[in-house]
Amino acid sequence: MSVTIKDVAKKAGVSPSTVSRVIAEHPRISAKTSRKVREVMDELGYHPNMMAKSLVSKTTKTIGVILPRPAEELLLNFFFYEFMRGVMAQLTRAGYDLLMAGGNNEREELETVTRLVRGGRIDGLLLLYSRIADPIIAFLHKEKVPFVLIGRSLDYENVLSVDNDNVQAAYDATKHLIAQGQRRIGFVSGPTHLAMTQDRLAGYTKALAEAGLPFKQGWVVEGEFLLESGYRAMASIMSQPEPPTALVVIDDFVAFGVLKGLAELGFRVPQDVAIVSFNNIALAELTMPPITSVDIGTYQLGYTASQMLLSTILQEQIQPRQLIPHRLVIRESSLRTFFPV
Amino acid sequence: MSVTIKDVAKKAGVSPSTVSRVIAEHPRISAKTSRKVREVMDELGYHPNMMAKSLVSKTTKTIGVILPRPAEELLLNFFFYEFMRGVMAQLTRAGYDLLMAGGNNEREELETVTRLVRGGRIDGLLLLYSRIADPIIAFLHKEKVPFVLIGRSLDYENVLSVDNDNVQAAYDATKHLIAQGQRRIGFVSGPTHLAMTQDRLAGYTKALAEAGLPFKQGWVVEGEFLLESGYRAMASIMSQPEPPTALVVIDDFVAFGVLKGLAELGFRVPQDVAIVSFNNIALAELTMPPITSVDIGTYQLGYTASQMLLSTILQEQIQPRQLIPHRLVIRESSLRTFFPV
DNA sequence: GCGGATAAGTAAAACGTTTGCACAACCAGA
């Protein structure tokens, strides 16, 4: 049906092996033959069949991304798109494609990974999050499949990973509130089984401790990466006899819920409650008021992770763990001195 | 290296063909043999090599999505993730994977598509937008590759597509403003080479005509899908001797810019200027005031598009064009009777 | 003008499946 290497060979008057070598730019092909073959390739509109190629070369020029399951879906939300932009930029540059696959539960997810890896469909894998005792990581580790983790592994040493210094980031954010004169600072958290959440919580408590400020259990609310989660957190956290006057929020999207909740309860931001958050998605500057947020370099995260993965696949030497710098972007939501016009 | 069909065959004491037929659930395999072979497969941890399989079957159980280029990135942004959720839900259900690929310019993009299609890497394609005289559509059409378009083709009949009734949607939105007693209604538009923009504009003018309201050229501003676009539009549209008292805005993101622009010019929303918009992204309810927006069922768009694509691949009969219903979500930005507390 | 390197190319096996065809065994009906 489609035009194959044999068709080209026949028309160019050479053998299939020669055509193959022309494509691979094998040194032992004369300039003349090469030119002739390329001419015929153009003429016939030849494109190599990737399946045949992969079958023998055992490489697919494709890397896989396993999508988080429904529960975590919204976690990545806008974050995800920005991350993927970074990934795609790198992959496009290197001539790789990206395969996305999912699964509805942990078993299916592992099954998908097995299928892709053992089925020879991908050369490497990008993991978007890390749970405790993740069976996927265990599997990949055992099979020696190249993979890069966003975040850090809680179970294995030496896993390739790209991360932020989340402890420091949360420390910086909390410090900023303290510098604004805040003394009663709460924390609206994410799922605690994620390394990221744990790290940010650690940075928060560290800053409090250093400043000699109280850590109150009631001022910390666990939740998910959902708008509703932030919204609901306000009901519980702000109904206390002495509610916090400032909040560190795990994620911008959750912060949107926090804004909504506070507005309904009649609290003004930042006059009554100041807010800092994480990720600095594009919408953070569009809310009322705009949200102070830690920019974690989402695009860079994706770009660097892919770069590491490609390097590993090509057997290049790399540093197993890279940190992307963060940056606190200060906007009105955290400024005590802010007075609206 | 990896365990193949031959290994299984040998261990089970049958021929490779038999193993293959067991996997394919061929009717003429005895229950006994089937059981035996499956046992061995489990025991050895066999997983079929997809490359070999695809090579002979000419099918990959993979569908492709071509990412929009930088210029259009923002257009899809908030859309994209929600859309992809719908796509993935459908594909996961059907056991298909998704291949994402990009290109930095029109030439590269077409090259990518050619490579994927001719290289036999995908069974079908999802196109996220439609331009006038799109060479990709021309190519796919010529090659008879199954594909589904989001929106509608301006060049070809009979292209499979999933769309909203954008004319009706804009008609509904405009009608709503008219029902609120508005008489001077403007339109903040997007790029006019997109079918979507043209359709929404048509619905707007239709509603005006029906109500006997004036259509003024100065009340319609063309722009892009950017916040700045809405912001700038206000400067030109509101400086006229008789500016509109209500606006239909092409997209929520643009509407944010409109809000910002109006605030700076000293107009209150909705008291001085009422607003309706499209897409109903999550943030639409978080602005001040919350924005009335037409929900276009983004998730459904993705889900249905994938469904159509899969049906086509399986040669099932389908309706070539499907419309996803829309729904006007009314919030404060459009209510004349709204008085802020 | 010969031996031996070197350059340029070919033939054929291999990659791991699927599938058309052949065939043996069995069974039912006459």
Next chain:
DNA sequence: TCTGGTTGTGCAAACGTTTTACTTATCCGC
């Protein structure tokens, strides 16, 4: 007992590449 159909399985070709091992042709120094 024969005929003809059905059932279960195996053989080998095919899919479109890459790559190893081999064949020629050419060239060079002596």
